[in-house]
Amino acid sequence: MELSKVVDELNLEVIAGYNDGKKEVNGAYIGDLLSLVMSKAESNNLWLTIQTHLNVIAVATLVDVSAIIVVENMEIDEDTIKKADSVKVPLLKTKLSAYELASKLAKLGV
Amino acid sequence: MTKDSNSMKLNYDVDSNDFTRAGEASSNIKKILKQLGVASKVIRKVSIATYEAEMNIAIHSYGGKINVEITPKEVQIVVKDNGPGIKDVNLAMKEGYSTATERIRELGFGAGMGLPNIKKCADVFELKSEEGKGTKVFIKIFLN
Ligand SMILES: Nc1ncnc2c1ncn2[C@@H]1O[C@H](COP(=O)(O)OP(=O)(O)OP(=O)(O)O)[C@@H](O)[C@H]1O
Ligand SMILES: [Mg+2]
Numbered sequence: 643m644e645l646s647k648v649v650d651e652l653n654l655e656v657i658a659g660y661n662d663g664k665k666e667v668n669g670a671y672i673g674d675l676l677s678l679v680m681s682k683a684e685s686n687n688l689w690l691t692i693q694t695h696l697n698v699i700a701v702a703t704l705v706d707v708s709a710i711i712v713v714e715n716m717e718i719d720e721d722t723i724k725k726a727d728s729v730k731v732p733l734l735k736t737k738l739s740a741y742e743l744a745s746k747l748a749k750l751g752v
Numbered sequence: 753m754t755k756d757s758n759s760m761k762l763n764y765d766v767d768s769n770d771f772t773r774a775g776e777a778s779s780n781i782k783k784i785l786k787q788l789g790v791a792s793k794v795i796r797k798v799s800i801a802t803y804e805a806e807m808n809i810a811i812h813s814y815g816g817k818i819n820v821e822i823t824p825k826e827v828q829i830v831v832k833d834n835g836p837g838i839k840d841v842n843l844a845m846k847e848g849y850s851t852a853t854e855r856i857r858e859l860g861f862g863a864g865m866g867l868p869n870i871k872k873c874a875d876v877f878e879l880k881s882e883e884g885k886g887t888k889v890f891i892k893i894f895l896n
Contacts, residue, residue, distance in 0.1 A: 676807075677865035680800050681872070685792070693860045697807075700775025704782060704799040721772070729779075 643667050643752060645708055645732060648688070652746050654711060654734040657718060659726035665708040670747050672740045676701050683707055688752065690740045694718040699725040699733075708732065713740045760784070762820040766809040766833075771859070774810055777818050778802035788822065790895065797873035797893050798827050804866035805831040805889055811856055813887065826875075829891040838881035845871070845879065 646663030649656060671683040672690040676697060683689055685706035691698065694716050702710050709732035712718055718735065726733040736743055762784065764777035782799045790798075802818060809816040809831065816833025838844045845867050852862030871877045876892035 674860055675863035675865070676860040677804060677863045677869055679860075680803060681865065681869050685796075695859045696771060697774050697859060697861075700779055700803065703779055704775070704803050705796070 643750070648709075648747070648750065648752060649734065651750055652736070652743065654736050656732075657712075657726070657735050658723045658733040659729070659731045660734075661730060661732070663732070665732065667708045667752055670744060670752060671707070672744060680705060688747065690743055692716050692740075694722055696721045696725055698722060699729060699731055702731045703729055709734050711736060711743065713738060713743055759821055759823040760788075762822075764806075764818045764820075766806050766816055766818060768810060768813060768815040770810055774807065775803060777806050781820055785822070785827070790822075790827075794827070794893060794895055798829070801870045801873045801891050801893065802829060804870050805829070805891070807861060808866055808887075809833050811852065811861055816886070824895070826895055827893045829889075829893075831887075831889040831891070833886050833888075835884060835886045837883040837885050838879075838887055839883055841879055841881055844881075 645665040645667050648667055666686050668686040670688040673679045674691050674693050679701055683705045687707050688709050688711055689707040690711050690713055692714055694712055698710055712735045715737040781802050785795045813833035814835050819830045821828045843849055847868045848864040850862045850864035856862055874891045875894045878890040881887040
């Protein structure tokens with residue numbers, strides 16, 4: 643499924659690094675501990691997290707997730723937004739909890 | 753970066769506590785491996801190993817270096833820092849063991865999975881540390 647479809651269907655707020663949303667999405671991983679995310683998230687996964695510090699961008703690029711989705715409407719550091727734009731990692735946001743979003747993703751067939 | 757016909761060497765300095773540049777060395781290494789056309793499975797292993805090593809220098813040490821050598825056969829990664837060293841290396845290798853402070857944990861570090869992750873990704877792994885001196889991690893990942 644294309645990222646743009648997920649963004650449209652689930653009404654995700656686009657914060658940075660999005661481009662045209664043509665990235666492929668396949669599955670999701672939920673996690674806030676970076677070294678667990680490093681070992682468990684797979685490429686093309688959506689990464690659902692409450693972490694918003696600059697470090698999330700490096701983790702996302704290293705494991706090639708298709709987007710970071712910040713849940714619970716957590717505030718995102720300005721540095722993180724700038725970095726997401728410069729390295730083109732889609733950074734999205736929702737006020738849903740990780741559980742609420744994940745169940746919607748599952749229904750959508752992600 | 754230096755390059756001869758058969759190998760490429762990359763050297764990075766990693767500062768203590770520098771989270772604004774966190775992940776830069778590992779991101780750069782990944783980019784170069786991609787340009788070289790290395791298999792994505794291998795890139796993933798190198799990315800995880802170098803990222804965890806880089807963050808350990810930034811979080812737990814007074815600063816250090818990452819030296820990478822890419823040959824047609826393997827990627828060799830040598831990580832060295834200037835202390836304080838690890839008292840009990842076996843304990844440090846245990847999944848879940850971490851001395852990260854509350855402040856560091858809030859940033860998402862401190863699962864105690866970094867060293868075990870490196871070991872899992874490495875074909876050859878050696879951790880040597882001397883208290884008061886420093887820590888050295890030697891990693892080899894074969895290209896096929
Ligand atoms: N370069 C180092 N210098 C000094 N101590 C270190 C170094 N690397 C690791 N350690 C010690 O070993 C422990 C375990 O390291 P490991 O990378 O597995 O977990 P962590 O860094 O605490 O958490 P995580 O990597 O999951 O974010 C650290 O908490 C720290 O006490
Ligand atoms: Mg670590």
